[in-house]
Amino acid sequence: MMEKKLRLLxxxxxIWKLNTILDDEIIEKISIxxxxxxxxxxxxxxxxxxxxxxxxLRKGEKLPFDLKNKIIYHCGPLLKGSKVVSAGPTTSMRMxxxxxxxxxxxxxxxxxxxxxxxxxxxxxxxxxxCIYMEFPGGAGALAAKQIKNVKEVYWRDxxxxxxxxxxxxxxxxxxxxxxxxxxxxxx
Amino acid sequence: MNExxxxxxxEAIRRLECDLPEDxxxxxxxxxxxxxxLSKIVIDSIIENIKYAREEKVPICQDTGIIEFFxxxxxxxxxxxxxxxEAIRRAVIEVPIRANTVNPFTRENQGENLGxxxxxxxxxxxxxxxxxxDILAKGAGSENVSCIYMLDPIKGLKGIKEAIINTxxxxxxxxxxxxxxxxxxxxNMELAVHLSKYALLRPINQRSSYEVVxxxxxxxxxxxxxxxxxxxxxxxxxxxxxxxxxxxxxxxxxxxxxxxxxCWALRRISILYDGKETKxxx
Numbered sequence: 001m002m003e004k005k006l007r008l009l010x011x012x013x014x015i016w017k018l019n020t021i022l023d024d025e026i027i028e029k030i031s032i033x034x035x036x037x038x039x040x041x042x043x044x045x046x047x048x049x050x051x052x053x054x055x056x057l058r059k060g061e062k063l064p065f066d067l068k069n070k071i072i073y074h075c076g077p078l079l080k081g082s083k084v085v086s087a088g089p090t091t092s093m094r095m096x097x098x099x100x101x102x103x104x105x106x107x108x109x110x111x112x113x114x115x116x117x118x119x120x121x122x123x124x125x126x127x128x129x130c131i132y133m134e135f136p137g138g139a140g141a142l143a144a145k146q147i148k149n150v151k152e153v154y155w156r157d158x159x160x161x162x163x164x165x166x167x168x169x170x171x172x173x174x175x176x177x178x179x180x181x182x183x184x185x186x187x
Numbered sequence: 188m189n190e191x192x193x194x195x196x197x198e199a200i201r202r203l204e205c206d207l208p209e210d211x212x213x214x215x216x217x218x219x220x221x222x223x224x225l226s227k228i229v230i231d232s233i234i235e236n237i238k239y240a241r242e243e244k245v246p247i248c249q250d251t252g253i254i255e256f257f258x259x260x261x262x263x264x265x266x267x268x269x270x271x272x273e274a275i276r277r278a279v280i281e282v283p284i285r286a287n288t289v290n291p292f293t294r295e296n297q298g299e300n301l302g303x304x305x306x307x308x309x310x311x312x313x314x315x316x317x318x319x320x321d322i323l324a325k326g327a328g329s330e331n332v333s334c335i336y337m338l339d340p341i342k343g344l345k346g347i348k349e350a351i352i353n354t355x356x357x358x359x360x361x362x363x364x365x366x367x368x369x370x371x372x373x374x375n376m377e378l379a380v381h382l383s384k385y386a387l388l389r390p391i392n393q394r395s396s397y398e399v400v401x402x403x404x405x406x407x408x409x410x411x412x413x414x415x416x417x418x419x420x421x422x423x424x425x426x427x428x429x430x431x432x433x434x435x436x437x438x439x440x441x442x443x444x445x446x447x448x449x450c451w452a453l454r455r456i457s458i459l460y461d462g463k464e465t466k467x468x469x
Contacts, residue, residue, distance in 0.1 A: 033225070035225075035228070048294060075249070076249060076250070076285065077249055078246055078249040078251065078283060078284070078285040079283070080245075080283045085245040085246065085283065086240075086245055086246040086247070086248060086249035086251075086285075087249050088248055088249050088250075090250065090327075090328065091327075091328045091331065091361050091362075093361060094331075114328075114360070114361075114363065114419065115328075115359070115360045115361040115362075115363075115419075115420065116359075116360055116361075116420065134419065136228075136229050136232040136233060136236070136419060137328065137363035137419055137450065138233065138236070138247065138248045138326075138363045138450055138451060138452045139232050139233055139235075139236035139248075140236070140240075140246060140247060140248040140249035140250070141236050141239050141240035141243065141245050141246065141247055141248075142232060142235055142236040142239055143249075144245065144249075145239060158294075158296075159286065159289060159294070159295070159296025159298070160285070160286060160296070160298070161285055161286070161287065161296070162294075162296070174228055174232060176225055176228075176229075176419075176421070178421075186421065187359065187360060187420055187421075
C-alpha cells in the first residue's frame, strides 16, 4: 500500500497508493504531509448535498448511497455529455458546519477538498478515525484525467454542480493529507 | 450586426476557459524553481494542468466562474447583450462551461448559466467604430474571500495596506494561492468594486502610471509574499503573482477600498472589432 518514502525539507513523508475503501488500521498510519493516490470510487458532495444528507439522516432516514468507509470529494464536476472534463476541489470550509455530523452519521473515512477545515472537523476526524486530504486547487483538468467513469448520479434535482456524482478514479492525486486522525493539521 | 456574432464569443469563451493567458503561465514557470516540498508539487501540478487543459481543449478549472463582460462601443448595446446571452447559452454545451447561476433563495439552477441580471455586462460608450469586449471568468473560491471596505479617510495609505494584508491573511489557502490581487481605491462603493475587477484585466507586469499607486503596488507584492502563505496555503515564497491597483477620485468623507482576490487561474480574454475585422486578442 505504501509506495515509497520521500525526504522533503528534512521531513520524511510517505506516498500512499490506496483503494477508496478505508479502514481504521490504514487511517491511523497516515499522517499530515503524506501524499495519497486513490483508486476506486469517490462521492462528490458539496454544499447542498451536505444539507440534504444531514436533513435526511436527522430524520432517521437512509441515504440512497452508502458512505460507510468511503471517501467524499468536495467538488462540483463539469461534464460534457457523460464525460467528466474538469473536476477539481471546491473550498472545503463552506462545509465546516455540517461535516462533523456527516462523518458521525455515515461512517465515512476520507474527505478530499481544498483550503483546509476547522477545529470542529479536526476533532471529528480524531474521534471517528477519518482523514482530510487536498487536491491542488484549480487543477480541474488534471483531476478529470484521473476520473475514468461516472458510475452513478444522485440528487440531480439540486443542479448538476451540487448533485452527488459517483466517480470511478484511478491513481487520483496528488492528495495532500493536511489533517489526520491524530489531531494534527498542516497549516 | 456582423462585427460581433455569438460564434466569436463562444470561441473566445473556449479560449478563456481552456487556455491560461501567457503572462500568468510565464510567471508560474518563473516561481516554480523557488518553491520546495509540497508547495513545489502544487506548482508542478498546476503547470501540468495548464498544459493538459490547453492540449485537450478542456476547462482549466471545473469552476468556470461567472463570466463578466466589459463592453466598449458606440451603439447597438441591445444587440450585443442578446448576442452575449446566446453565446453563454451555447457555451454551456459547446465549451462546456458549468451551469453556475442559481436563484439565491431557492438555489434552483436552470442549467443555462443565465437568470435575473445575467450575463453581467458593463457597457461603456466609445465614440468611434471600435468594439472592444474584455471578458473575465472568476470562480467563487476567490470571489467569496474578496472584500469591500469603507475606510475612514484619516486611515490613509497605512490603513489601506492593513486592510489589504488582513483580507489576504484571512483568506489564507482558500482562494487557491498563488493569487493575483486586484484593488480598487476611491470612487464610491460600487465603483471601487468595479475598479478592482478592472485591475485584474491589466497584464501582470504592467505597473500603474501614477507614482503613488505604483509604489503601493510594489510594496504590497513584497509584503503579501512575506506572509508566506504559499501555494495552496502550504507555505512558501510565492503568495501573490501580482498586485494591480485602479483608482478614482472619491467623496471627501470617504476612502472606499475593494480587495479583489483572484486565484492563480486568472482567465481573461478580449474581442476587438477595429472597424474592419474582428479578432480575439490576449
